[in-house]
Amino acid sequence: MRISLSKGTWDESTADIVAIAVGSGKTRLGRALSRIEAVTGKGSIKPLASDERFEGKRSQTLKVAAVGKAKARWLLLVGIGEEKDAEKIAWKLGRAVAAVARAQKSAAIELPEVTPESVRAVSQGLVSGNYHYTEYKTDKSESPALTSAVLLDAPKDTRGLTSAIRTGKAVAESVNFARDLVNAPPNDLTPLTLARAATRESKKLGLSCRIFNKARIEKEGMNLLLAVNKGSAIEPRVIHVIYKPARPKKKVVFVGKGLTFDSGGLCIKPGPSMITMKCDMAGSATTLGIVFAAARLKLPIEVHAVVGSTENMTGAKAYRPGDIYKSLEGKTVEVINTDAEGRLVLADVLTWAARKLKPDLMIDHATLTGACMVALGPYRAALYTDDDALASAYLDAAGTEGEAFWRMPLDSELRSMLKSPIADLKHIGGRYGGSITAALFLKEFTEETTWMHLDIAGPAFLERAHRRMPKGGTGFGVATGVRFLEGLQ
Ligand code: BES
Ligand code: MN
Numbered sequence: 001m002r003i004s005l006s007k008g009t010w011d012e013s014t015a016d017i018v019a020i021a022v023g024s025g026k027t028r029l030g031r032a033l034s035r036i037e038a039v040t041g042k043g044s045i046k047p048l049a050s051d052e053r054f055e056g057k058r059s060q061t062l063k064v065a066a067v068g069k070a071k072a073r074w075l076l077l078v079g080i081g082e083e084k085d086a087e088k089i090a091w092k093l094g095r096a097v098a099a100v101a102r103a104q105k106s107a108a109i110e111l112p113e114v115t116p117e118s119v120r121a122v123s124q125g126l127v128s129g130n131y132h133y134t135e136y137k138t139d140k141s142e143s144p145a146l147t148s149a150v151l152l153d154a155p156k157d158t159r160g161l162t163s164a165i166r167t168g169k170a171v172a173e174s175v176n177f178a179r180d181l182v183n184a185p186p187n188d189l190t191p192l193t194l195a196r197a198a199t200r201e202s203k204k205l206g207l208s209c210r211i212f213n214k215a216r217i218e219k220e221g222m223n224l225l226l227a228v229n230k231g232s233a234i235e236p237r238v239i240h241v242i243y244k245p246a247r248p249k250k251k252v253v254f255v256g257k258g259l260t261f262d263s264g265g266l267c268i269k270p271g272p273s274m275i276t277m278k279c280d281m282a283g284s285a286t287t288l289g290i291v292f293a294a295a296r297l298k299l300p301i302e303v304h305a306v307v308g309s310t311e312n313m314t315g316a317k318a319y320r321p322g323d324i325y326k327s328l329e330g331k332t333v334e335v336i337n338t339d340a341e342g343r344l345v346l347a348d349v350l351t352w353a354a355r356k357l358k359p360d361l362m363i364d365h366a367t368l369t370g371a372c373m374v375a376l377g378p379y380r381a382a383l384y385t386d387d388d389a390l391a392s393a394y395l396d397a398a399g400t401e402g403e404a405f406w407r408m409p410l411d412s413e414l415r416s417m418l419k420s421p422i423a424d425l426k427h428i429g430g431r432y433g434g435s436i437t438a439a440l441f442l443k444e445f446t447e448e449t450t451w452m453h454l455d456i457a458g459p460a461f462l463e464r465a466h467r468r469m470p471k472g473g474t475g476f477g478v479a480t481g482v483r484f485l486e487g488l489q
């Protein structure tokens with residue numbers, strides 16, 4: 001999408017559709033509508049607004065033909081309620097335009113305040129709101145129509161603003177990249193093609209991308225990842241993307257769970273739970289999205305993405321409950337339930353990344369547990385770390401990006417639930433605290449590296465659209481990860 005700045009005002013715009021924010025409450029609403037009618041003509045908006053019960057409330061929009069002296073084809077009144085935060089209003093405007101634009105190709109947006117932050121937000125909202133997954137539709141008429149947007153009332157000096165457009169677009173494109181990967185069906189998106197997608201995007205951005213095949217993974221000693229792979233007819237992959245700027249301030253490694261399909265293995269999932277399990281590589285999509293965004297934005301941080309990718313299947317060689325494997329870290333692990341495969345894959349990848357990359361900080365994203373959704377609902381991710389400053393910086397970044405996280409305890413009291421009578425550890429706890437014991441299991445493999453675990457099982461994939469998230473793959477976590485990296489000193 002082309003997004004540009006214009007000094008023009010909304011009444012002069014010849015775009016297909018012009019978006020204007022309208023607040024709620026009698027005086028705010030009345031004033032806003034009068035201002036529009038001064039251009040479109042008395043009685044052209046107010047009766048319609050009242051008929052349609054458009055009161056400028058948060059979730060309301062009203063699309064009307066632009067008449068009178070207005071030069072556009074349509075006007076879109078976007079309700080913002082009592083909202084005063086310029087950035088949030090900007091997001092809303094961008095999203096609203098993208099949502100209603102069907103035949104409209106060009107849009108113009110009147111931001112209440114034209115600041116770098118609001119320009120970034122509206123750009124991000126436009127590009128991520130314009131997302132539709134039509135890859136497998138023969139009829140592409142649902143494809144996004146909007147190809148250009150003009151931000152009105154721009155000041156003379158636009159330097160900070162054009163770079164804000166670039167930032168907003170780069171973040172949203174990385175979010176959309178992650179969504180595409182998650183939405184791709186599991187017969188086409190396998191560990192092999194996931195690796196290819198990462199290689200292709202890395203090439204585009206001039207990043208180095210290393211792929212480990214099965215032989216190499218064996219050589220590295222990632223036996224837990226290999227155990228999960230045993231039941232699959234497709235080889236596993238470890239994908240390592242590196243973005244390294246000239247004088248990096250910090251080295252951050254993102255680790256992602258890349259289960260391109262999780263059948264549960266021999267402890268097979270019932271059909272209804274399996275249907276969405278192509279989403280089990282969402283952590284890897286988020287991880288890749290973050291490193292690619294960091295590169296697009298040329299952030300002064302060295303960022304690595306390390307993804308462990310395999311299917312979890314039921315083939316004749318499948319790993320079994322009762323099996324014991326020696327992790328890369330050295331601890332032996334007794335397998336209890338083959339459906340708790342994600343933590344096994346992550347354990348080896350975390351150890352590998354900690355030892356080989358020695359980062360200042362390691363953050364994993366994973367659709368790890370159903371228990372996390374039981375605890376926090378479908379829209380919120382769990383955040384685990386022992387580092388208070390890190391948790392609070394991350395939650396701040398999430399707040400800015402409108403993504404919902406909640407800090408959960410790495411409760412060492414529950415550690416004993418992972419004791420095995422026969423091996424060093426078993427990989428699941430009991431019935432209670434399932435998201436916490438999964439996090440405690442991962443912690444065993446982090447080699448004292450500063451580490452944070454994000455369980456995105458809920459918000460990574462949605463049955464229906466919710467707030468900023470579309471249905472299907474959401475790209476959840478990419479925007480927060482990037483915002484956090486921007487704030488790192
Ligand atoms: N991939 C699932 C977790 C999941 C569930 C993600 C729903 C997204 C939506 C994970 O591998 C899993 O199956 N976890 C088990 C663990 C249990 C066997 C200890 C679960 O949560 O039921
Ligand atoms: Mn599973």
Ligand code: ZN
Pocket residue numbers: 259262280339341342367368
């Ligand atoms: Zn899984």
